[in-house]
Amino acid sequence: MSTTTPTTKCPFPALGECNYGSWADDMEAYLKSLDLWDVTDDPTAAPLPVDAANPTMEQRKEVQDWEKCKGWASGQIWLAVEDGQNVHVKDVKNNPAKMWLKLKEVHVQRKPGMHFNAYDALLGLHKLEGESLTSLMARVDKAMQDIHVLHPKDFTIDSLNNDLTSMALICALPSEYNNFISSLLLLDSLDLSKLQSAFESPELQRQRQHTQPQ
Known part of the structure; x- marks a missing residue:
């Protein structure tokens, strides 16, 4: 050859x-x-x-x-x-x-952490000093390719909405929740309903702690 x-x-x-x-x-x-x-x-x-x-x-x-x-x-x-x-x-x-x-x-594991990192890389892009707009568009396109490869075949607009909502919730958490965030991103899957349930767990724990008699 x-x-x-x-x-x-x-x-x-x-x-x-x-x-x-x-x-x-x-x-x-x-x-x-x-x-x-x-x-x-x-x-x-x-x-x-x-x-x-x-x-x-x-x-x-x-x-x-x-x-x-x-x-x-x-x-x-x-x-x-x-x-x-x-x-x-x-x-x-x-x-x-x-x-x-x-x-x-x-x-290509399609785990929450992979999705989160790919979206974070896309949304964290900024125009570099001296960079042309054409170059910026090319970098955005490459970041989108990295997201597409993680999408399952049945990915829909509703799936995208759930992903963006989940990411907004995770990004809104302060640094004191870092351990909680890490545990979320290691799960096998993390749709919006699972994320909402996970959010309720630490909230309920804090409520119980505050209501326990001293």
Whole structure:
């Protein structure tokens, strides 16, 4: 297989906590430009000699080229993630397909914390000094991509309204509720009704404490 040997790190932001959606699109395009996407996306396409015990010279070269491309793809993925993300793929860093699936598994969990961080990143964007409006629009678009990847297939306007209401409630809490917020964001799911129920629990506890006889 013909490939373009990569010589530099990827020309886009590395994978962090909140940009998986845009990173995955950029990384896929980058690997395709280097002819390294097949070894990442479809490991079943690996060349298999008809007689594995006695491969021809041509078949042996095809296998060697495939393994070389796997090494290049693995290296590019490793260099395209922040230091804090390498821990997720350290055990599979010689296999680009497994690296790709592991990063997707880690980042596309659709847990409350992932949603909150993605929305927070979007709504926290500000125009940088000297930044063009075109560049600002591009950053907003990338932030929206990171939110879209977390949406389930049946996501609706009502779902969006619930997400925004939930986020407004969480953002309104002062720092003394940080432990409470952390516990909310670790739940498997957090629709508005669950959030409202969770809000009632600490409120009821405080009311009981105030009404208990001294």
